[in-house]
Amino acid sequence: MEKLFADGKAPPGTICPKQLELKGIFDLNVDDTIWEDIGLEDGSPAAPPPWLANESVHAGIKALLERDRCIEEEVRLRHECCSMRIWLSEEWRIVNLALGT
Numbered sequence: 001m002e003k004l005f006a007d008g009k010a011p012p013g014t015i016c017p018k019q020l021e022l023k024g025i026f027d028l029n030v031d032d033t034i035w036e037d038i039g040l041e042d043g044s045p046a047a048p049p050p051w052l053a054n055e056s057v058h059a060g061i062k063a064l065l066e067r068d069r070c071i072e073e074e075v076r077l078r079h080e081c082c083s084m085r086i087w088l089s090e091e092w093r094i095v096n097l098a099l100g101t
Helices: 001-007 055-099
Strands: none
Touching: none
16 A cells, blocks of 8 residues: 555555554554554545544543443343352252251
8 A cells, every 4th residue: 555655556545554453453452553444534534433533422432332341241130140049049959958947
């Protein structure tokens, strides 16, 4: 791509993306350059999308993801609580049976 830009063969108004580092490509962070889609529009330069350029949107996305993980954890904890109640009920029944009450 860089050669196309250097030779002037790239469409007008496009931006050459930064070269990706292959080391750690599968350990991507939410802020890595692979997610940047600047210059991929149909030739008309536009402002970068809010998820890329707006810190408030960044914070909102991270908060939403954290909320989703919390909801998932709550479901797991409710299931675990139910399992513990069933287990304790069975243990209580066995103890009472052994004591003859």
